[in-house]
Amino acid sequence: xxxxxxxxxxxxxxxxxxxxxxxxxxxxxxxxxxxxxxxxxxxxxxxxxxxxxxxxxxxxxxxxxxxxxxxxxxxxxxxxxxxxxxxxxxxxxxxxxxxxxxxxxxxxxxxxxxxxxxxxxxxxxxxxxxxxxxxxxxxxxxxxxxxxxxxxxxxxxxxxxxxxxxxxxxxxxxxxxxxxxxxxxxxxxxxxxxxxxxxxxxxxxxxxxxxxxxxxxxxxxxxxxxxxxxxxxxxxxxxxxxxxxxxxxxxxxxxxxxxxxxxxxxxxxxxxxxxxxxxxxxxxxxxxxxxxxxxxxxxxxxxxxxxxxxxxxxxxxxxxxxxxxxxxxxxxxxxxxxxxxxxxxxxxxxxxxxxxxxxxxxxxxxxxxxxxxxxxxxxxxxxxxxxxxxxxxxxxxxxxxxxxxxxxxxxxxxxxxxxxxxxxxxxxx
Ligand code: S3P
Numbered sequence: 001x002x003x004x005x006x007x008x009x010x011x012x013x014x015x016x017x018x019x020x021x022x023x024x025x026x027x028x029x030x031x032x033x034x035x036x037x038x039x040x041x042x043x044x045x046x047x048x049x050x051x052x053x054x055x056x057x058x059x060x061x062x063x064x065x066x067x068x069x070x071x072x073x074x075x076x077x078x079x080x081x082x083x084x085x086x087x088x089x090x091x092x093x094x095x096x097x098x099x100x101x102x103x104x105x106x107x108x109x110x111x112x113x114x115x116x117x118x119x120x121x122x123x124x125x126x127x128x129x130x131x132x133x134x135x136x137x138x139x140x141x142x143x144x145x146x147x148x149x150x151x152x153x154x155x156x157x158x159x160x161x162x163x164x165x166x167x168x169x170x171x172x173x174x175x176x177x178x179x180x181x182x183x184x185x186x187x188x189x190x191x192x193x194x195x196x197x198x199x200x201x202x203x204x205x206x207x208x209x210x211x212x213x214x215x216x217x218x219x220x221x222x223x224x225x226x227x228x229x230x231x232x233x234x235x236x237x238x239x240x241x242x243x244x245x246x247x248x249x250x251x252x253x254x255x256x257x258x259x260x261x262x263x264x265x266x267x268x269x270x271x272x273x274x275x276x277x278x279x280x281x282x283x284x285x286x287x288x289x290x291x292x293x294x295x296x297x298x299x300x301x302x303x304x305x306x307x308x309x310x311x312x313x314x315x316x317x318x319x320x321x322x323x324x325x326x327x328x329x330x331x332x333x334x335x336x337x338x339x340x341x342x343x344x345x346x347x348x349x350x351x352x353x354x355x356x357x358x359x360x361x362x363x364x365x366x367x368x369x370x371x372x373x374x375x376x377x378x379x380x381x382x383x384x385x386x387x388x389x390x391x392x393x394x395x396x397x398x399x400x401x402x403x404x405x406x407x408x409x410x411x412x413x414x415x416x417x418x419x420x421x422x423x424x425x426x427x428x429x
Contacts (some may be wrong), residue, residue, distance in 0.1 A: 002409070002410055002411040003406050003407065003408050003409075003410060004391075004395065004406070004407045004410035004421055005404055005405070005406050005407075006395055006398035006399060006401075006404070006405050006407070006424075007403070007404045007405075008377070008379060008398055008399055008400055008401040008402055008403060008404070008405060010248065010249065010400070011248065011399070011428040011429055012245075012248050012249065012250035012251040012252075012298070012428075012429055013241060013244045013245040013248050013251040013252075013253050013399075013427045013428060013429075014250075014251060014252055014253060014427060014429045015253060015254075015426070015427050015429075016253070016254045016255075016256060017241060017253065017254070017255055017256065017423060017426075017427060018233050018255075018256040018257050019233040019234055019237035019238050019241070019255065019258065019417070019423075020046050020047070020048070020070075020233065020234060020237060020417060020418075020419070021044040021045050021046035021047075021070060021231035021232070021233060021234060022046065022197075022231050022232055022233065022234040022235070022236075022259045022289075023046050023048070023050060023051060023096070023234055023236065023416050024096060024169070024195060024197050024264075025197050025201070025229075025231045025232070025259065025289060026042075026045050026046040026051045026054075026231050027050070027051055027054045027094070027096045027097060027100065028100070028173070028197050028198055028201050029042045029045065029072070029074075029201070029229050029231060030042070030045075030051070030054050030055055030058050030065065030072065030074060031054065031058065031100060031101070031104065031177070032198075032201050032202060032205055033072075033074035033076055033226065033227075033229070034058045034061070034063040034065070034074055034076050034081070034082070035076060035078070035079050035081070035082075035104075035180070035224075036074075036076040036078070036205055036223075036224055036225060036226040036227065037076060037077065037078040037081075037223045037224070037225055037226060038075075038076060038225055038226030039073060039074065039075050039076075039226050040073070040074040040076060040226040040227055040228070040229065041071070041072075041073055041228045041229070042071070042072040042073075042074070042228075042229045042231060043070065043071055043228075043229070043230050043231065044070055044230050044231035044232065044233070044257075045067070045069075045070045045071065045072045045231055046070075046231065046234065046416070047067070047069055047070060047418070048414060048415060048416050048417065048418055049092055049093065049094075049414050049415045049416075049418075050092065050093060050094040050096070050097065050415050050416055051094075052092075053090065053091050053092040053093075053094045053097045054094065054096070054097045054101075055067055055072070056089075056090070057085075057089045057090075057091065057097060057101060058074075060085040060086070060087060060089055061082040061083060061085055061089075061112075062081070062082055062083035062085075063075065063076060063077075063081070063082065070231075074226075076226055078223040079180060079181065079221065079222075079223055082104075082108055083110070084108075084110035084111065084112070085112055088113045088114070088115055088149065089101065089112060089113065089114045089115070090114075090115055090116065091114055091115070091116040091120060091148070092116060092117050092120065092415075093116065093117050093119055093120055093344060093388075093415050094116070094120065094415075095120060095123060095170060095343075095344075096170055098114050098116055098120060098125070098148060098150075099125070099128045099170040099171070099173070099174050100170060100173050100174055100177060100198075101114060102114065102125070102128050102129065102132060102139070102150065102152065102174050103128070103132060103173065103174030103175060103176070103177035103178040104174075104177045104178070105152045105154055106132045106135065106137035106139065106152055106154055106157060106178050107137075107154055107155075107156075107157050107177075107178050107180070107181035107182070108152075108154035109154060109155065110154055111151065111152070111153050111154070112151070112152050112154065113149055113150070113151045113152070114148060114149065114150050114152070115148050115149035115150075116148045119344050119345065119386060119387070120148060121147060121148045121149075122147070123147075123148075123342055123343075124146055124147075124342055125141065125145060125146050125147060125148060125150060126143075126144070126145060126146040127164070127165075127166055127168060127171050128170065128171055128174045129141070129145040129146070129150070131160065131162045131164070131171065131174075131175050132157075132174065132175070132178055133145075134160045134162065135157040135158055135159070135160050135175070135178055135179075135182055135186070136155070136156060136157045136158050136182075137152065137154070137155075137157060137178070138152070138153040138154075138155065139151070139152050139153075140153075156183070157178055157181055157182035157183070158182055158183045158184060159179060159182045159183060159184035159185045159186040159187070159219075159220070160175075160182075160186060160187070161185075161186075161187040161189065162175055162186075162187065162188055162189070163188075163189045163190075163191065164188065164190065164191075166339060167190065167191065167192040167193075167194050167311070167312040167339070168194060168339075169194035169195040169196075169197070169198070169312075171188075172188045172190065172194060172198070172216065173197075173198040175188050176188065176198055176199065176202070176209065176216065176218050177198070179218040179219075179220075180202075180207065180218060180220070180221045181220060181221075182220055183220060184219070184220065185217055185218070185219050186217070186218050186219075187215060187216070187217045188215070188216045189214060189215045190214040190215070190216075191214070192214075192308075192309050192311070192312050193214050193263055193309070193312065193313075194263060194312045195261065195263045195264050195312070196211070196216075196261070196263055197261070197289070199211055199216055200261075200288040200289060201229075201288055202218070202224075203288075204227060204229075204287070204288035205224045205225070205226075205227050206224040206225055206227075207221050207224045208221065229287060229288070230286075230287050231259075232257055232258060232259030232260075232289055232291040233255070233256065233257045233258045233259065233291070234258075234259065234416070234417075235258050235259050235260065235261075235264050235265060235267065235268075235317075236264075236316045236317060236389070236416070237416065237417050237420070238255045238258045238294060239267045239316075239317040239320050239321075240320055240392045240393070240395070240396050240420070240424075241253055241255055241296070241423075241424075241427065242255065242267065242268075242271060242276070242278070242294065242296045243271070243320045243321070243323055243324045243396050244396045244399055244424070244427075245296040245297065245298060246271060246276045246277075246296060246297075246298055246299050246301060246324060246327075247298070247301070247323070247324060247326075247327045247396075247399075247400050248298055248399055248400060249298050250298060251296070251297060251298040252295070252296070252297045252298075253295075253296050253427060254293055254294070254295050255293065255294045255295075255296065256282075256293045257291050257293065258291060258292060258293070258294050259289050259290070259291050260280065260283075260290050260291060260292050260294075261289055261290060262313075263312070263313055264313065265313065266310050266311075266312075266313030266314030266317070267314045267317035267320075267321065268280070268294070269310070269313075269314075270304060270306055270310065270314055270317075270321055271301075271321070271324060273304045274301045274302055274303070274304050274324060274325075274328055274332075275299055275300060275301050275302050275328075276296065276299045276301065276324075277296065277297040277298075277299040278294060278295070278296050279294070279295040280292045280293070280294060280295075281293045281294075281295060300329070301324060301325075301327055301328035301329070301373070302328050302329045302330055303325065303328045303329060303330030303331050303332040303333075303373060304328075304332055305332075305333050305335075306318070306321070306332070306333065306334045306335070306337075307333070307334070307335040307336040307337070307368075308336060311336055311337050311339070315337070315339060315340070316343075316389060318334055318337060318340060318347070318351075319347055319350075319351050319389050319390055319393035320389070320392070320393040320396055321334070322334065322351045322355065322362075322369065322371060322393070323355070323393050323394075323396050323397045325371040325373055326355065326358075326360050326371060326373055326374065326375075326377060326397065326400075327373055327375055327400065328373035329373055329375075330372075330373060331370055331371065331372050331373075332370070332371050332373065333368065333369075333370045334368040334369055334370075335365065335367055335368040336367055336368065337367055337368040338366060338367040338368070340368070343387070343389075344386070344387040344388065344389070344390075344415075345385040345386060345387040345390065347387065347389070347390065348364060348365075348368060348369055349364070350385040350387060350390045351369065351390065351393070352364040352369055354382045354383065354385075354390065354394055355371075355377075355397065357380040357381070357382055358377040358378060358379070358380050358382070358394075358397055358398075358401050358405070359374070359376065359377050359378040359380075359401075360374065360377060361374055376402070377397055377400055377401035377402070378401055378402050378403065379398070379401045379402060379403030379404050379405045380401070380405055380406075381405075381406045381408070382394050382398075382405060382406065382407050382408065383407070383408045383409055384407050384408060384409040384410055384412055384413075385409070386409055386412050387412060388412050388413050388414075388415040388416045388417065389416070391407055391409065391410050391412055391413050392413055392417065392420055394407050395407060395410070395420070395421070395424060399424075399428065
């Protein structure tokens with residue numbers, strides 16, 4: 001197990017950085033590009049373990065794909081162009097790969113099987129399996145289909161109107177992808193809006209998807225044509241440098257070409273509410289996603305209450321927001337965030353346990369945590385819990401902890417951001 005050692009010598013974070021491509025959008029570019037007719041060119045693709053799982057899956061489903069770093073060329077043959085895989089599809093650590101593929105594979109005229117690593121095999125799948133079964137999908141797996149490995153006997157589907165009990169873009173996307181093939185209309189009614197990359201990308205490719213408030217509708221589609229896509233930098237990766245700059249005195253960092261989709265940019269709103277000096281510049285909105293540069297300067301922070309609609313908009317950034325809260329004046333509460341318990345690991349438990357080792361004052365609740373900002377952390381030997389975002393959030397905390405902090409299992413950052421530690425070192429002056 002590799003260990004990263006970070007010396008919290010109060011170094012400011014300075015300079016410019018373009019984080020790697022957005023993970024959610026990269027997954028979707030390969031899946032939707034594979035369903036289009038013709039050659040889809042993707043630029044800015046995220047080259048990491050998770051997205052590689054999606055690339056391998058689509059190749060296994062017979063789609064010719066050439067990936068050269070951040071450039072990917074996909075030769076799609078239309079909605080009916082996938083073929084029976086000769087092997088089990090391994091989604092690795094990637095929930096997005098497994099869950100979105102379940103939607104897609106439910107409609108194919110062949111048998112397929114999906115598995116994943118030990119973390120993914122422990123995560124709930126019924127949230128996706130339930131609506132797909134209502135659509136007519138034949139899915140089996142352990143715990144009545146709640147755990148990978150899962151077998152899908154694809155076939156004809158019918159449209160449904162579905163209100164997911166949990167706010168999840170993966171559930172919504174799986175149902176919409178199945179809806180491309182289902183007889184009639186498929187409708188997802190969200191109680192809280194989640195990231196809309198699937199809807200945006202499908203309509204960019206020319207599929208007929210309609211959004212009306214929090215309701216998204218899709219009809220059985222005819223083939224749509226290929227497109228050229230530019231993947232913006234991942235706001236979830238940018239968030240680590242935003243917080244590192246805010247909490248380290250003397251910092252100023254320009255984070256470039258970041259996707260600032262309003263359903264993903266909760267971290268900007270929250271950090272601004274905390275008093276963060278954050279400027280959005282160079283805004284553009286040409287492809288299917290808006291992007292901008294984000295200028296962040298170190299700031300005195302104050303506590304905030306985070307709950308409700310804000311949770312899905314910042315779900316993946318909550319661990320690093322918890323780090324910012326250690327340096328905020330007052331008590332920051334993150335509540336109604338029980339979903340954090342079923343991410344790559346139990347992120348409420350992981351954040352509470354590891355930040356306490358660093359001396360943070362933090363109370364754990366079923367649905368979140370409350371932190372007293374003490375403004376001081378001390379060094380410790382920490383674990384990344386095999387979870388990329390926990391390891392990176394701890395690295396950010398370590399930049400302000402007194403002394404040398406060790407993060408065990410830090411190699412898991414390659415799930416979403418293989419160059420994270422190099423980029424952090426480069427910006428620490
Ligand atoms: C994702 C949706 C979110 C997010 C995950 C990526 C996506 O998961 O946490 O990292 O790409 O659709 P849920 O759908 O489980 O909320």
